[in-house]
Amino acid sequence: MLMRDARNGATPEIKEIAKAEGVDAVRLSSLIAKGLVAVPRNARKSIAGRAVGRLVSTKVNANVGTSKDYDDCADEVKKAKVAVQYGADAVMDLSTGHDRDTVRKRLAKELEVPLGTVPIYHAARKRRNAVDMTADDFFSSVREHAKDGVDFVTVHCGVNRNALGRLKNDPRLLNIVSRGGALTMAWMLHNEKDNPFYEEFDYLLEIAQEYDLTLSLGDGMRPGCMADASDRPEFMEVITLGELVKRCREAGVQSIVEGPGHVPLDEVEMTVKAMKKLTGDAPLYLLGPLVTDIAPGYDHLVGAIGGSVAGMAGADFLCIVTPSEHLALPTADDIRDGVVAGKIAAHVADTVKEGQRERSRETDRRMSQARSDLDWKAQIRMAVDPDRAEHIRGTRMTEGETCSMCSDLCAIKLVRDALKSGKI
Known part of the structure; x- marks a missing residue:
């Protein structure tokens, strides 16, 4: 029984779960043993x-x-x-x-x-x-x-x-x-x-x-x-x-x-x-x-x-x-x-949970970076529903690198290009 096994330390299964969750295996073992985590x-x-x-x-x-x-x-x-x-x-x-x-x-x-x-x-x-x-x-x-x-x-x-x-x-x-x-x-x-x-x-x-x-x-x-x-x-x-x-x-x-x-x-x-x-x-x-x-x-x-x-x-x-x-x-x-x-x-x-806050916010940060780069493949790959994101993007896509909402008036592109010009 996992709960009882956990009282003797981290089993191989607990170590795998801890790795996937980004938490310490010893601490996870303790939480399982106490009934504060169930598997x-x-x-x-x-x-x-x-x-x-x-x-x-x-x-x-x-x-x-x-x-x-x-x-x-x-x-x-x-x-x-x-x-x-x-x-x-x-x-x-x-x-x-x-x-x-x-x-x-x-x-x-x-x-x-x-x-x-x-x-x-x-x-x-x-x-x-x-x-x-x-x-x-x-x-x-x-x-x-x-x-x-x-x-x-x-x-x-x-x-x-x-x-x-x-x-x-x-x-x-x-x-x-x-x-x-x-x-x-x-x-x-x-x-x-x-x-x-x-x-x-x-x-x-x-x-x-x-x-x-x-x-x-x-x-x-x-x-x-x-x-x-x-x-x-x-x-x-x-x-x-x-x-x-x-x-x-x-x-x-x-x-x-x-x-x-x-x-x-x-x-x-x-x-x-x-x-x-x-x-x-x-x-x-x-x-x-x-x-x-x-x-x-x-x-x-x-x-x-x-x-x-x-x-x-x-x-x-x-x-x-x-x-x-x-x-x-x-x-x-x-x-x-x-x-x-x-x-x-x-x-x-x-994004606000103890033990997961940093990992979850890093996921959002990576998505934000992809948006800043106008990297549509990365945005779709990281989306919670990539199939739907790709479908929407594919059916209403412009010829350039922006989306069809803003087109050539894309705020991200305008500011990026302006900053690159070095005229400020």
Whole structure:
């Protein structure tokens, strides 16, 4: 198990990660050992580790997956590969269609980045009615996914009786918008029992230990709109997750904490810092966050705005939002647009993040130098989406070395030529 191995110093894997991240290997080992950095990687796989947490670069995840209405395994695999092509550091398979097992197994085999899943979706599909799941269904799905090579799993352990009581006392406009959280809550109410993942958390830890499976402690109570943000149900769950993070660390199991969701811009920093405080500075994984509710079709932009602010405040892992959010299953083009927006947000966050600030700003400096030199090949090569940059440049290119916006009145060229004349 990597977390326990890290307590004895830098392993070869940790040294490779440290080199890629530009951080000291000994310090990174210490952070992994303490649970302040997670490296999701199933013990049965040999993919390169991607570190999430303090000092390392902000990572980006893309969600794919079939549904009952669109059950095309090959298309979801294609989307996942598009996500990786454009820079996703991890992929989550949220498949709920008939072919869900095939999607998961193919992604675990074919992707070179960490793969995550939500096993309760699988458990729910085992029964005619989701509320008829057994406690064994919960855990057997986790084990099955781990056997298939999944690297991290979202488990909504914080959705328990305390959370249910808080939700009843503090009604919301949208109640629960997390699918995993809703399935858990419906099961609890129907069966009049507490959440098996919470009640038998030690058993979950045993499975995680066996496969070095990273537990992504899900935000089942995340707010689904501005009106529900930063409320008691949300933070009741976070308090519980903080307690579970401690148990993970004691067991040598890597963990990540998931967070909201929809958050007003002026509450993003407070939310991130509060979650970090309550969970012992565990690596924080956010969806977005979305900072307005009015932008269907453009939520990838809304998520990028929220992600930049959240990253500046301490978020470590950003789940992309696509233009299809709230509307439909995303296309491959939607995935590309979402990943690019997420990568921009992550880079913006890294320009101010401890451990990454200098490296990220040097990247911007090199781009600025290429612009100063009117070096279009270098600008395109360093762009977050070189394909799009090259397409735009190629379809509206002038005969000279400037762009078609300014043409012969290019400010950079005018000043450069004037200074070279030596007449000042």
